[in-house]
Amino acid sequence: MKNIIITGGAGFIGSHVVRRFVNRYTDYHIINLDNLTYAGNLENLRDIEGCSNYEFVKCDITDTKAVESLFSSKEIHSVIHLAAESHVDRSITNPIDFVMTNVVGTVVLLNAFKSFGNVTQGRFYHVSTDEVYGTLGDEGKFTESTPYDPNSPYSASKASSDHFVRAYHETFKMPIVISNCSNNYGSHQFPEKLIPLMIHNIKNNKPLPVYGKGENIRDWLWVNDHASAIDVIFHKGKNGNTYNIGGNNEWKNIDLVNKLCEIMDRKLGRNNGESAKLITYVTDRAGHDFRYAIDASKLELELGWSPSVAFDQGFEKTIDWYLENNEWLDNVTSGNYQAYYQNMYTNR
Numbered sequence: 232m233k234n235i236i237i238t239g240g241a242g243f244i245g246s247h248v249v250r251r252f253v254n255r256y257t258d259y260h261i262i263n264l265d266n267l268t269y270a271g272n273l274e275n276l277r278d279i280e281g282c283s284n285y286e287f288v289k290c291d292i293t294d295t296k297a298v299e300s301l302f303s304s305k306e307i308h309s310v311i312h313l314a315a316e317s318h319v320d321r322s323i324t325n326p327i328d329f330v331m332t333n334v335v336g337t338v339v340l341l342n343a344f345k346s347f348g349n350v351t352q353g354r355f356y357h358v359s360t361d362e363v364y365g366t367l368g369d370e371g372k373f374t375e376s377t378p379y380d381p382n383s384p385y386s387a388s389k390a391s392s393d394h395f396v397r398a399y400h401e402t403f404k405m406p407i408v409i410s411n412c413s414n415n416y417g418s419h420q421f422p423e424k425l426i427p428l429m430i431h432n433i434k435n436n437k438p439l440p441v442y443g444k445g446e447n448i449r450d451w452l453w454v455n456d457h458a459s460a461i462d463v464i465f466h467k468g469k470n471g472n473t474y475n476i477g478g479n480n481e482w483k484n485i486d487l488v489n490k491l492c493e494i495m496d497r498k499l500g501r502n503n504g505e506s507a508k509l510i511t512y513v514t515d516r517a518g519h520d521f522r523y524a525i526d527a528s529k530l531e532l533e534l535g536w537s538p539s540v541a542f543d544q545g546f547e548k549t550i551d552w553y554l555e556n557n558e559w560l561d562n563v564t565s566g567n568y569q570a571y572y573q574n575m576y577t578n579r
């Protein structure tokens with residue numbers, strides 16, 4: 232039995248990765264290491280919590296003692312590291328939290344893996360973002376050799392953690408792999424991010440806050456396809472390599488919000504055009520990157536990965552999930568979320 236630590240497994244992408252690994256690899260013992268911040272939610276994993284090859288450990292990755300105690304108490308084969316502060320807007324309000332978790336927390340994990348992990352047969356997999364490459368104009372795509380040029384405190388912290396991971400490979404010969412993925416959509420995403428926030432507001436007839444003119448472009452990938460890419464890279468990726476992951480699926484924000492409104496009108500039995508009346512243009516995000524687009528050909532050609540669903544199909548499934556899981560959405564939008572929302576959007 233190989234002990235695999237997946238950090239951030241109670242979050243949006245992490246829960247999909249944990250579920251996939253627990254269900255597919257019964258010879259792995261999956262340890263979900265997560266501190267359960269506002270973004271971590273064990274409800275995301277109710278269906279697999281009783282599985283014998285799954286364990287949850289509540290732990291802050293910046294707590295060196297706690298992390299080392301876990302790593303020294305079990306033979307850790309590999310780490311798949313997703314735990315992070317992940318929201319760009321929060322990084323603008325509170326950059327220090329991003330330095331602590333994303334930079335310091337990653338180095339704490341690297342040190343623990345170096346001291347106690349299986350550095351001959353296992354590996355340290357760092358899950359990262361395309362935002363480290365900065366912003367694109369109308370043309371071109373990010374490749375693995377695009378120079379790092381992060382613009383937000385979030386992307387600066389992720390770029391820094393990528394550099395540390397690569398430095399541990401060069402300096403200590405640690406077996407590592409890094410992936411940089413585009414925007415994910417799917418079930419269980421915390422409604423601070425564009426798509427679930429808009430779904431929640433449409434349901435509740437609240438304004439739909441589109442930043443700036445809504446012309447920024449993002450490249451959207453279904454979260455389950457990100458999880459399948461992580462699976463492929465974890466098992467087949469070459470040590471010391473980076474792989475870009477993306478869905479070849481660019482959308483201007485305003486076009487995506489309009490499409491969402493049309494689908495929601497149909498699903499909620501509203502007149503066509505009713506939800507779109509809620510669209511409200513608000514003050515832009517500071518330093519808002521204009522466009523992200525991923526060239527995932529290395530991953531496709533070398534490791535044989537490709538996305539499994541077309542966007543229309545994945546988007547419908549996603550919307551259906553939020554409409555069918557009212558309780559989940561109500562729980563995560565009560566309490567602190569209300570204060571967050573007011574601070575971020577009132578009089579914006």
Ligand code: NAD
Binds near residue numbers: 239240264316361
């Ligand atoms: P998320 O915010 O939904 O989840 C983050 C998880 O990390 C939560 O479960 C949280 O409790 C946990 N966590 C935070 N701080 C912690 C700490 N100090 N100790 C232990 N656990 C902690 O994030 P997500 O959107 O699922 O993103 C997961 C990873 O994927 C991140 O590293 C992010 O940078 C990367 N990524 C995200 C996207 C995207 O579109 N969401 C795209 C590319 C890459």
Ligand code: DAU
Binds near residue numbers: 361414424425484
């Ligand atoms: O590209 C990968 C990144 O995608 C990940 O690394 C991040 O963790 C993830 O949060 C995401 O970052 P973005 O900033 O692109 O995602 P967000 O959902 O916050 O915003 C998507 C776009 O929508 C962006 O151009 C800003 C805009 N937006 C967002 C919100 C929350 C709005 O117009 N209104 C909003 O209320």
